[in-house]
Amino acid sequence: MAQKALVEELRKIVGEKNVLHSDVDMQLYQYDACLQERRPDAVAFVHSTEEVAGVVKVCNKLGVPFVPRGGGTNLSGGTIPIKGGVVVEMIRMNRILEVDRANLRARVQPGLFNLELGTALAPLGYQYLPDPASQKAATLGGNVAENSGGPHCFKYGVTTNHVLGMTVVLPDGQVATIGGKAPDTPGYDLTGVFVGSEGTLGICTEVVVRIMRLTEGVKTLLAIYDSIEEGSESVSAIVAAGMVPATLEMMDQLVIQAVEASIHCGLPLDCATVLIIEVDGLKDDLEAQTQAIVDLCKAHGAREVRVAKDDAERAMLWAGRRGAFGAVARLAPSYLVCDGTVPRTALPQVLRKVAEVGKKYDLRIPNVFHAGDGNLHPLILFDWRDAEQKARVMKAGMEILELCVELGGTISGEHGVGLEKIDAMRLVFTEADIHSQVRVKKAFDPRDLANPGKMFPVPAEVLSAR
Amino acid sequence: MHADLGGLQGRLENIVGAEYVSADPEVTARFAVDGVKPGLTVRPGTQDEVSKVAATCSAAGATMIPWGGGTAMGLGNRPSSADAVVQLDRLDRIVEFDAANLCVTVEAGMRLGALQETVAEKKELLPIDPPADSKVTMGGLVATNQSGPGRLLYGTVRDWLLGMRVVLPDGQRIRCGGRVIKNVSGYDMNKLFIRSLGTLGILTEVTVKLLPLPVKRTAMVSLFPELSQATAAVGKVLESFLLPEALDVLNPEAMTLLAPSLELTAPAGSWGLAVSLAGSRETVDRQERDFAALFRDGGGVVTPLQDGRTVPAWDAIRNVFDLLPAPPAQRVLCKIAVSISRTGEMLAAAGALGERLGLSATVVAHAGSGVVWAAFPLGRTAPPEALLAEALEGLRAKAVATGGSLVLQAAPANLKARMDAWGKPGEGFDVMRRLKAEFDPRGLCNPGRFVGGI
Ligand SMILES: Cc1cc2nc3c(=O)[nH]c(=O)nc-3n(C[C@H](O)[C@H](O)[C@H](O)COP(=O)(O)OP(=O)(O)OC[C@H]3O[C@@H](n4cnc5c(N)ncnc54)[C@H](O)[C@@H]3O)c2cc1C
Numbered sequence: 001m002a003q004k005a006l007v008e009e010l011r012k013i014v015g016e017k018n019v020l021h022s023d024v025d026m027q028l029y030q031y032d033a034c035l036q037e038r039r040p041d042a043v044a045f046v047h048s049t050e051e052v053a054g055v056v057k058v059c060n061k062l063g064v065p066f067v068p069r070g071g072g073t074n075l076s077g078g079t080i081p082i083k084g085g086v087v088v089e090m091i092r093m094n095r096i097l098e099v100d101r102a103n104l105r106a107r108v109q110p111g112l113f114n115l116e117l118g119t120a121l122a123p124l125g126y127q128y129l130p131d132p133a134s135q136k137a138a139t140l141g142g143n144v145a146e147n148s149g150g151p152h153c154f155k156y157g158v159t160t161n162h163v164l165g166m167t168v169v170l171p172d173g174q175v176a177t178i179g180g181k182a183p184d185t186p187g188y189d190l191t192g193v194f195v196g197s198e199g200t201l202g203i204c205t206e207v208v209v210r211i212m213r214l215t216e217g218v219k220t221l222l223a224i225y226d227s228i229e230e231g232s233e234s235v236s237a238i239v240a241a242g243m244v245p246a247t248l249e250m251m252d253q254l255v256i257q258a259v260e261a262s263i264h265c266g267l268p269l270d271c272a273t274v275l276i277i278e279v280d281g282l283k284d285d286l287e288a289q290t291q292a293i294v295d296l297c298k299a300h301g302a303r304e305v306r307v308a309k310d311d312a313e314r315a316m317l318w319a320g321r322r323g324a325f326g327a328v329a330r331l332a333p334s335y336l337v338c339d340g341t342v343p344r345t346a347l348p349q350v351l352r353k354v355a356e357v358g359k360k361y362d363l364r365i366p367n368v369f370h371a372g373d374g375n376l377h378p379l380i381l382f383d384w385r386d387a388e389q390k391a392r393v394m395k396a397g398m399e400i401l402e403l404c405v406e407l408g409g410t411i412s413g414e415h416g417v418g419l420e421k422i423d424a425m426r427l428v429f430t431e432a433d434i435h436s437q438v439r440v441k442k443a444f445d446p447r448d449l450a451n452p453g454k455m456f457p458v459p460a461e462v463l464s465a466r
Numbered sequence: 467m468h469a470d471l472g473g474l475q476g477r478l479e480n481i482v483g484a485e486y487v488s489a490d491p492e493v494t495a496r497f498a499v500d501g502v503k504p505g506l507t508v509r510p511g512t513q514d515e516v517s518k519v520a521a522t523c524s525a526a527g528a529t530m531i532p533w534g535g536g537t538a539m540g541l542g543n544r545p546s547s548a549d550a551v552v553q554l555d556r557l558d559r560i561v562e563f564d565a566a567n568l569c570v571t572v573e574a575g576m577r578l579g580a581l582q583e584t585v586a587e588k589k590e591l592l593p594i595d596p597p598a599d600s601k602v603t604m605g606g607l608v609a610t611n612q613s614g615p616g617r618l619l620y621g622t623v624r625d626w627l628l629g630m631r632v633v634l635p636d637g638q639r640i641r642c643g644g645r646v647i648k649n650v651s652g653y654d655m656n657k658l659f660i661r662s663l664g665t666l667g668i669l670t671e672v673t674v675k676l677l678p679l680p681v682k683r684t685a686m687v688s689l690f691p692e693l694s695q696a697t698a699a700v701g702k703v704l705e706s707f708l709l710p711e712a713l714d715v716l717n718p719e720a721m722t723l724l725a726p727s728l729e730l731t732a733p734a735g736s737w738g739l740a741v742s743l744a745g746s747r748e749t750v751d752r753q754e755r756d757f758a759a760l761f762r763d764g765g766g767v768v769t770p771l772q773d774g775r776t777v778p779a780w781d782a783i784r785n786v787f788d789l790l791p792a793p794p795a796q797r798v799l800c801k802i803a804v805s806i807s808r809t810g811e812m813l814a815a816a817g818a819l820g821e822r823l824g825l826s827a828t829v830v831a832h833a834g835s836g837v838v839w840a841a842f843p844l845g846r847t848a849p850p851e852a853l854l855a856e857a858l859e860g861l862r863a864k865a866v867a868t869g870g871s872l873v874l875q876a877a878p879a880n881l882k883a884r885m886d887a888w889g890k891p892g893e894g895f896d897v898m899r900r901l902k903a904e905f906d907p908r909g910l911c912n913p914g915r916f917v918g919g920i
Contacts, residue, residue, distance in 0.1 A: 104806060157625060176893035177893050181869055182869050184837070185803075186891070186917050187898050188898045189660055192660065195657075197654075216707035281749070284751075285745075342646065343645065345566045345567055373648045374567075410646055411651045412650045425652060430640070433640045434652075436638075437655060440901065443897055443904045455653075
């Protein structure tokens with residue numbers, strides 16, 4: 001059958017041992033962190049730009065879709081091959097090709113884990129800033145495709161602000177180097193369009209990123225509150241005071257309890273919420289900034305503010321925050337992560353309403369989020385075996401996104417649309433808006449082979465000229 | 467040559483009112499682009515009118531040249547046609563200023579300078595500082611992604627843009643992005659339109675994030691006898707923890723022009739290195755000391771530009787080409803973009819090219835960003851176009867060989883006839899062409915001005 005021909009062709013490109021197609025293997029590649037599943041027809045492990053181009057050309061020849069896969073940590077169904085076809089496994093393209101300090105750039109392969117880049121740069125005194133909480137297991141290619149954020153975005157921006165160029169294999173198998181170490185390459189900003197395209201515009205095989213000096217100083221604070229309003233009001237107050245902290249992260253009581261149970265980082269179990277605040281930069285004014293933040297938090301009701309005394313204490317606070325999603329897994333067999341974003345000052349309002357949604361649908365909804373960015377992550381707990389409960393969860397999730405949009409926000413701050421939020425696209429975009437995005441897709445991928453079935457709430461015929 | 471403008475004029479008048487449409491040759495002459503005179507100019511007053519104007523032009527097959535502040539109309543190639551100039555200056559309103567969320571939405575014709583005045587009332591700013599900021603419109607700023615010295619610390623408007631509204635060539639209105647600081651709902655459509663030079667549609671509204679105004683700002687200039695000393699100092703700064711806002715290298719010609727505005731005397735042949743510092747009092751004071759020491763150790767003579775001198779000094783540096791005696795029509799202005807470490811090399815090459823041609827080149831580099839601006843005044847001693855074009859292509863080849871580019875920001879039309887303003891299109895050009903075909907299938911928006919004839 002067709003799968004056999006496909007496997008044969010793929011073997012010619014990447015070698016026999018780099019193609020998987022057994023039932024068991026296909027089952028392992030049929031899911032990611034999203035709630036839907038679909039088996040691919042084959043998985044190809046790639047090792048170079050040429051191999052990726054070869055695999056994509058095979059897909060073109062046979063009219064088969066392809067889906068690049070990095071760490072598989074995305075939270076929107078991005079890596080599920082919903083129309084079958086080939087999963088292009090990027091994980092072995094994981095080398096750092098160059099650290100170019102004179103130009104403040106690094107060139108890396110997309111299968112590299114985000115944390116590994118940071119670990120390699122730190123001893124040299126440099127850093128790559130976008131740091132999703134999943135950085136241990138998320139790849140740079142996945143970061144590029146999702147335009148990932150992380151706790152440090154409030155001050156430093158998201159992936160798109162740090163990616164200057166890349167090598168991409170376009171959906172027809174052509175290889176193009178776009179952007180690069182020099183700024184302002186003439187022509188349309190293809191790099192900017194590609195970042196955040198969720199694997200639907202081609203496969204990125206090399207990335208040029210900005211690296212920055214590690215900052216001279218950093219201070220990390222933990223502010224503890226008995227009410228969630230006071231916490232979110234403190235966030236607005238800090239910004240209103242003209243300060244630009246590197247991070248403003250928040251966790252509520254349920255999350256704190258889960259984190260404590262799994263990581264033991266010394267968070268108080270009885271408080272309503274904690275804020276993790278970090279200021280960085282030149283060391284000269286960090287003491288003063290820290291004191292000003294302590295005062296502001298207290299003025300807005302913090303019952304206690306702790307300042308990390310050393311790197312160990314700081315690492316402890318971060319372990320708690322980074323471990324939050326994992327820890328929440330203790331509370332229920334499954335959860336749906338919402339990713340809505342609102343203007344920062346709407347946070348208290350949206351949090352109140354999220355709590356109401358929880359009551360209405362009788363669901364527990366812990367919250368952990370990037371408060372400085374207005375990006376909330378209500379985690380709706382449930383048991384996937386309970387179909388009736390799952391239906392309520394989906395309704396509650398949609399209602400929360402509607403709330404965010406009503407308050408001037410949007411449906412996704414950093415996790416992407418993928419499969420999961422296709423229907424929610426219409427909450428923010430008109431038919432004309434959506435169609436304009438479809439035009440971009442068509443310009444890159446007229447045959448709709450690159451990660452098809454994602455992002456757009458339009459019928460497949462509209463997307464494909466096949 | 468022009469589409470049926472008679473009929474078009476009447477229909478446009480019905481949309482915007484007769485007083486806002488003109489086919490008067492005296493008016494249209496002022497809106498010529500590289501010598502191509504438009505058939506008429508139209509000044510819509512609302513975004514809805516822009517949409518109707520575009521739909522009407524499109525139905526008539528009339529080409530459109532969006533016009534903001536007019537400061538970048540020399541950028542790119544000569545348009546292949548210009549039926550209607552669509553002026554956006556009447557779209558100059560603040561739509562929403564949400565100071566608490568550090569965010570402002572304005573119509574695309576609003577001047578950057580006016581925006582800064584408004585947001586400064588709440589102690590905020592958009593940290594983008596292109597030349598001529600009192601004239602530059604927000605739409606034009608986004609359509610060119612023009613930047614200034616502050617690019618070093620703050621990036622370009624690309625990094626501050628949250629959302630926009632665009633009228634597509636057929637009049638359809640779309641929204642890109644939104645007004646939240648993180649947004650991955652669908653493709654990042656803002657990036658499609660940024661620096662697309664109005665070839666995919668007309669930007670009508672822009673939302674940007676803002677920064678709290680720094681508490682303190684100061685500047686200093688250091689003079690060095692040799693370029694190599696200035697670039698060595700730049701290298702040291704980039705390796706340090708220091709966080710200057712801007713770090714510009716000025717060639718001796720630029721220093722001579724600037725000396726009076728900076729109230730200093732520059733010995734002939736000295737290179738300038740100007741630095742701008744902003745932030746809290748503590749960090750600015752400390753950096754001022756560190757920079758002075760670093761420059762002196764590197765052989766520089768330091769002049770602080772404190773207090774009342776800081777802002778005018780940087781205004782002069784950003785607008786240094788305005789100090790040239792030759793009028794804008796008689797000069798070539800190039801922007802060379804290379805990787806950071808090649809900046810010094812390109813500075814030297816641009817200066818040397820000027821010398822070879824007997825034109826004294828004024829060259830300024832945003833040294834930590836890889837952007838070099840070079841102006842060649844043409845005057846009466848100018849070499850023939852062919853020679854000039856060949857020399858500039860030589861300079862371009864140098865930039866391209868290192869992965870960079872050279873773009874003509876402004877040049878006499880007869881030079882543009884001999885050399886492409888952008889250079890050879892790079893990889894991915896097929897996709898660019900298909901994007902243009904999707905959004906502007908009949909090539910009605912700014913035809914011919916962009917890369918590769920787009
Ligand atoms: C515990 C946890 C915490 C998280 N925290 C954050 C956070 O703080 N901030 C945040 O933004 N996200 C976060 N995420 C989401 C996720 O980690 C990011 O989206 C991440 O960037 C995905 O990387 P990945 O390598 O796992 O990509 P994958 O999941 O493998 O793929 C994601 C998408 O990218 C495409 N893709 C992968 N590689 C390529 C390539 N080379 N070229 C083109 N397309 C490609 C895929 O087709 C897919 O559509 C979190 C997830 C988890 C599980």
